[in-house]
Amino acid sequence: MANPPTIKEIAEKLKLAKSTVSRALHDHPSIGLRTRMKVQELARALNYEPNQTAIHFQQKKTFTIGIVLPELSEAFFSAAISGIEDAANQNNYMVLLGQSHDDAAREKKIVEIMKNHRVDGLIVSLAKNTGDYAHFEALEKFNIPVVFFDRIPDKKDIHYVACNMESGTLQAVSHLLEKGHRVIGMINGPEQLVATPQREAGFKQALQKKRLKFDASLIVNSDLTREGTRAAMQQLLANKRKATAIVAFNDYVAQDAVQYALEQGIKVNKELTFVSYANLPLSSYMAFPPVASVEQYPYEQGYKATEILISLLGNKNEQDFQHIIIDSRLVVR
Amino acid sequence: MANPPTIKEIAEKLKLAKSTVSRALHDHPSIGLRTRMKVQELARALNYEPNQTAIHFQQKKTFTIGIVLPELSEAFFSAAISGIEDAANQNNYMVLLGQSHDDAAREKKIVEIMKNHRVDGLIVSLAKNTGDYAHFEALEKFNIPVVFFDRIPDKKDIHYVACNMESGTLQAVSHLLEKGHRVIGMINGPEQLVATPQREAGFKQALQKKRLKFDASLIVNSDLTREGTRAAMQQLLANKRKATAIVAFNDYVAQDAVQYALEQGIKVNKELTFVSYANLPLSSYMAFPPVASVEQYPYEQGYKATEILISLLGNKNEQDFQHIIIDSRLVVR
DNA sequence: AAAATTCACGCAACCGTTTGCGCAAACTTC
DNA sequence: GAAGTTTGCGCAAACGGTTGCGTGAATTTT
Numbered sequence: 001m002a003n004p005p006t007i008k009e010i011a012e013k014l015k016l017a018k019s020t021v022s023r024a025l026h027d028h029p030s031i032g033l034r035t036r037m038k039v040q041e042l043a044r045a046l047n048y049e050p051n052q053t054a055i056h057f058q059q060k061k062t063f064t065i066g067i068v069l070p071e072l073s074e075a076f077f078s079a080a081i082s083g084i085e086d087a088a089n090q091n092n093y094m095v096l097l098g099q100s101h102d103d104a105a106r107e108k109k110i111v112e113i114m115k116n117h118r119v120d121g122l123i124v125s126l127a128k129n130t131g132d133y134a135h136f137e138a139l140e141k142f143n144i145p146v147v148f149f150d151r152i153p154d155k156k157d158i159h160y161v162a163c164n165m166e167s168g169t170l171q172a173v174s175h176l177l178e179k180g181h182r183v184i185g186m187i188n189g190p191e192q193l194v195a196t197p198q199r200e201a202g203f204k205q206a207l208q209k210k211r212l213k214f215d216a217s218l219i220v221n222s223d224l225t226r227e228g229t230r231a232a233m234q235q236l237l238a239n240k241r242k243a244t245a246i247v248a249f250n251d252y253v254a255q256d257a258v259q260y261a262l263e264q265g266i267k268v269n270k271e272l273t274f275v276s277y278a279n280l281p282l283s284s285y286m287a288f289p290p291v292a293s294v295e296q297y298p299y300e301q302g303y304k305a306t307e308i309l310i311s312l313l314g315n316k317n318e319q320d321f322q323h324i325i326i327d328s329r330l331v332v333r
Numbered sequence: 334m335a336n337p338p339t340i341k342e343i344a345e346k347l348k349l350a351k352s353t354v355s356r357a358l359h360d361h362p363s364i365g366l367r368t369r370m371k372v373q374e375l376a377r378a379l380n381y382e383p384n385q386t387a388i389h390f391q392q393k394k395t396f397t398i399g400i401v402l403p404e405l406s407e408a409f410f411s412a413a414i415s416g417i418e419d420a421a422n423q424n425n426y427m428v429l430l431g432q433s434h435d436d437a438a439r440e441k442k443i444v445e446i447m448k449n450h451r452v453d454g455l456i457v458s459l460a461k462n463t464g465d466y467a468h469f470e471a472l473e474k475f476n477i478p479v480v481f482f483d484r485i486p487d488k489k490d491i492h493y494v495a496c497n498m499e500s501g502t503l504q505a506v507s508h509l510l511e512k513g514h515r516v517i518g519m520i521n522g523p524e525q526l527v528a529t530p531q532r533e534a535g536f537k538q539a540l541q542k543k544r545l546k547f548d549a550s551l552i553v554n555s556d557l558t559r560e561g562t563r564a565a566m567q568q569l570l571a572n573k574r575k576a577t578a579i580v581a582f583n584d585y586v587a588q589d590a591v592q593y594a595l596e597q598g599i600k601v602n603k604e605l606t607f608v609s610y611a612n613l614p615l616s617s618y619m620a621f622p623p624v625a626s627v628e629q630y631p632y633e634q635g636y637k638a639t640e641i642l643i644s645l646l647g648n649k650n651e652q653d654f655q656h657i658i659i660d661s662r663l664v665v666r
Numbered sequence: 667a668a669a670a671t672t673c674a675c676g677c678a679a680c681c682g683t684t685t686g687c688g689c690a691a692a693c694t695t696c
Numbered sequence: 697g698a699a700g701t702t703t704g705c706g707c708a709a710a711c712g713g714t715t716g717c718g719t720g721a722a723t724t725t726t
Contacts (some may be wrong), residue, residue, distance in 0.1 A: 008712070049448070049449055054713045094431075095430050116387045356705090391711050
């Protein structure tokens with residue numbers, strides 16, 4: 001037989017009805033033990049495997065969840081995907097992958113394709129320039145729930161899992177203050193990202209606790225490209241108040257910033273100390289690693305987001321929006 | 334309507350047959366222009382989208398390719414997956430993901446699940462301890478072609494894309510010889526991997542070209558864990574012939590080896606030079622980067638493997654096995 | 667031994683789409 | 697105006713499995 005065996009074939013060879021075979025394979029009690037055995041034996045002999053596409057079609061369920069994120073080559077996301085995969089597999093779901101490469105248009109396209117593929121649900125971390133959420137809202141009409149993580153939309157009527165950057169930033173800046181730093185700079189990210197104001201809030205809060213005044217000129221923004229970060233550093237170093245420590249938006253930004261500082265003849269980690277947010281797994285091998293990192297628990301975020309999604313798939317009538325916030329935490333090297 | 338609109342609904346509202354609607358939506362010439370327009374208009378108004386699960390079922394084709402690889406957190410694989418995804422998307426395929434985490438049992442399970450999900454084909458890079466290929470051979474009966482890349486089985490009757498490590502190794506060792514090194518060590522990998530003997534061959538060939546004799550004790554093996562690499566280093570450093578340069582199996586091995594050397598008080602890149610195979614994107618940030626790397630073109634391997642797979646899906650009767658070998662190339666820092 | 671249950675299985679519809687074939691109406695040809 | 701051709705659409709089967717319902721036979725109940 002060129003084609004895989006089907007229930008129909010088994011039924012014909014045993015002179016049974018398809019329904020009987022189907023039930024026998026599922027150990028349905030209404031099928032006699034004898035025929036049940038015979039069916040299962042033949043099925044094994046023929047290497048029968050149920051055609052999942054048929055089942056999916058019939059049950060209007062694919063046991064597939066789509067996952068849309070910016071870049072797998074970023075360690076944060078490859079860790080997150082492991083959490084997603086593990087949670088999914090434990091519930092017999094498979095994972096359809098799509099990288100937006102931080103391009104909103106591509107993200108939209110991926111979401112639409114996944115919608116047509118009838119994924120049961122979606123796990124999404126936004127592209128950094130996504131401002132329009134229409135393609136996600138369209139999913140509601142198809143009963144496809146979405147859970148966002150980390151890079152989440154600035155809306156209330158969504159499910160999400162995110163890390164509260166405020167707490168970690170507070171800890172980071174407090175740590176620097178305790179180490180004696182009095183002028184601390186910050187390279188923050190694009191304003192669209194929810195995490196950007198959070199970092200600023202944590203920054204301010206740490207100063208406030210020590211009754212220090214906040215100087216807005218010590219916070220500069222990067223678009224997360226190398227050039228953006230270099231420009232941000234330039235701006236920061238030009239400030240009349242010389243920062244002795246810098247909180248960088250993430251490890252990638254930190255690396256670019258460190259490199260720029262080195263080029264300017266600055267002694268990194270002596271004259272200028274860096275603290276960052278953990279993205280890179282290999283910091284132990286780095287030449288000038290940040291002295292401390294804010295851990296964002298990507299695996300846990302992915303895992304939790306998937307758990308939520310799957311529970312959403314269970315009771316479709318779930319109405320309240322899940323907002324899970326994991327506290328970030330400073331890890332001192 | 335709670336459920337997504339179907340062809341049947343459109344047909345009823347327009348008092349047409351389902352078949353007419355289907356054809357109208359596909360601009361079939363046998364449908365009159367008037368009705369064609371009316372159908373397409375209503376479809377648009379209802380936000381009709383064809384149910385892909387139904388189509389997949391009917392066409393016995395899912396436009397999905399499965400991809401099974403060890404670890405996404407390894408930069409090599411996350412680069413490869415981008416190549417796979419790009420090639421797949423260009424041909425309207427989606428990508429189902431599964432990580433084996435270098436566990437042969439998990440790999441087997443993933444392959445079976447993907448088989449039942451009726452992926453059209455599979456792209457695989459083996460777990461490092463996979464010795465039995467039965468789960469792949471079983472796919473033939475389901476007409477699911479497999480293309481391996483990078484970590485390929487040691488068999489002839491398969492399709493694969495791989496990097497020829499021999500050429501890169503030859504270049505690497507030759508480069509070291511030209512730099513004056515006369516005692517060169519190598520930390521090779523597990524023997525199951527096809528790339529292991531290739532590295533050894535390139536190593537020998539480089540010596541031969543210079544008419545130098547080969548000393549087998551200068552090649553040691555690591556199981557690619559940190560401990561394995563440290564044991565290998567210990568063995569190498571205990572050798573009476575003191576190596577001044579080491580070719581490491583990959584960047585991860587190189588990092589562990591460098592760290593071990595530093596602990597032993599060895600001046601890395603002065604007393605002992607490292608050359609490696611590129612896995613890490615951030616080598617420019619590393620404290621003691623290898624002086625040169627053998628580039629393995631992961632994106633290209635993934636892209637090419639997917640192209641082959643998709644062409645295989647086109648003409649099922651394709652019989653000869655595709656063996657694509659990309660030459661590795663030394664990149665000097 | 668007749669009636670009531672239970673048991674073991676078959677029939678047929680259904681999920682949404684595609685596609686080969688058939689057929690009536692409209693049009694062309696002589 | 698009858699015969700042949702084209703045009704435009706409908707009918708029904710098929711893909712592989714699940715499931716509500718029906719039914720004859722075997723079994724139990726009284």
